[in-house]
Amino acid sequence: MxxxxxxxxxxxxxxxxxxxxxxxxxxxxxxxxxxxxxxxxxxxxxxxxxxxxxxxSSIPLTPEQQMFAEQVRLSCLEVAASVYKGEDPEGLMLVAERLLSWVRTLD
The missing domain is CATH 1.10.10 (Arc Repressor Mutant, subunit A)
Incomplete structure (x- = not known):
């Protein structure tokens, strides 16, 4: 077991x-x-x-929900890439994660 x-x-x-x-x-x-x-x-x-x-999860995300979630994450990464001045990919991801956390607080 x-x-x-x-x-x-x-x-x-x-x-x-x-x-x-x-x-x-x-x-x-x-x-x-x-x-x-x-x-x-x-x-x-x-x-x-x-x-x-x-x-x-008995009710998986619908394709629309999955697409929306992916679009939100990608949008946060795009915004982060437009404002991030560093060269470090981890730093870029950190900025994107912060944006995603901010978006999450709007729910």
Whole structure:
């Protein structure tokens, strides 16, 4: 028998809310979901969150939702590329992630 997932140790209501966030906020990344759990006081690995969301989501994102999420992420990267003055790809991604976090707060 396989090892029990750390997600399974979360309260049922929190797991339901996690799945709800997955459907409601298609632009959220796995980091956004793990940050959300961390804000709730639970440190869960990115891989555990990814496994849980991809295997237990009974209603997958529609193609339109997936496309929207990809467009939002790409738009943040484009804006970051237009304002970032450095040469470091990690720095560019950091700016893009900050923009995406800002977009996420508008939900």
């Amino acid at each position: 396989g090892k029990k997932s750390t997600i399974d140790t979360l309260p049922e209501g929190l797991r339901a809310e996690l799945l709800s966030n997955y459907r409601t906020h298609p632009a959220w990344t796995i980091n956004d979901h793990t940050d959300w759990l961390s804000d709730k006081g639970f440190e869960i690995s990115r891989s555990a969150v990814h496994r849980y969301l991809t295997t237990r």
